[in-house]
Amino acid sequence: MKNIWAAFHASRQQPNAGCICPTSLLPLFMECAHTVAMIRHSMDVVKNAVEHMNPGQTPVITFDQPLFALAKQIQWKWPDSYGEDHIVVMFGGLHIEMAALKTLGDWLKGSGWVQALVQAEIATAGTADSFLRASHVLRTRRAHQVTAAALYILQHHAYNRFCLEKKPEKQRTFPRLKTGVTRDETTSPVSLLGNCAGTRIVGSSICAFSQAGIV
Known part of the structure; x- marks a missing residue:
């Protein structure tokens, strides 16, 4: 029997171990689902399939x-x-994300966030107002991500300005920026910016986890 390169490489190739998929797509049904x-x-089909696997x-x-x-x-x-x-x-992931974005919109209603987006020319007045209701999920998500990034940058600028404005004879070991966020938010603009940015980041994390199927 002749030895050929194809047979040689096939004999050296390791067999691929089949990976078990954690998710499965059940067959579709033609009946009305809203019953x-x-x-x-x-629910019975899903229970039986999971119990079998x-x-x-x-x-x-x-x-x-x-x-x-x-x-x-x-x-x-x-x-x-x-x-x-x-x-x-x-x-589902879409409804979890919509609920999170609407909750952020309720918190931000009347805070001036819509006016800030309009003045920064990020969105028009009508589009910025729709972010409060999460009418368009993708646009609303991007708006919150941009806002969180802007607040994070402003927080660092405010903290650096705070450190530079201190007189040399009064300088001491300043707390880390992350530690300062937990201080009185009514008197410290740095802490207030950190609290606002943290709220946006938590909301964005919920949206990201819902898309990945983690929550």
Whole structure:
């Protein structure tokens, strides 16, 4: 039998170990999803699939907002079969992100954030006002990311200016910037900027985690 290069390299190639995928796509169904019977059926299918692949694991299933309401009603109606200790029901990533952005909008309403975006020519008045309601998720997310970055830069500039304005005879070991953020935010502009930036960063982290499927 002749030895050829293809057979030689094939004999030296290591077999690829099959990786188990942590997620799976169930087959689509043609029936209307917005019914209790269909939601119960989908929850049963998910429970059986998870139990077959990983016995003892609590299944996690995500729904859009209307279907999430039906799933929660099913959990309350039949707690022995579909209770929270048997299956975890949660919003999808988009709805989690929208809820986080709307919460940030409620906090920022009347704070002058919209006017600051308009004066900085980041967005028009109508677009900036829509950021409070998270009408457009991608634009709202970008606006909060830009705001968090701007506040972070302003905080560092304020802290550096604070250190330079101190007289040499009164200079001492200044606290780290991260430590100073926890001080009285009503009298320290540096701490106030840090608190505002931290709020934006927390909101942006929730949005990023929801996109990655972590929350």
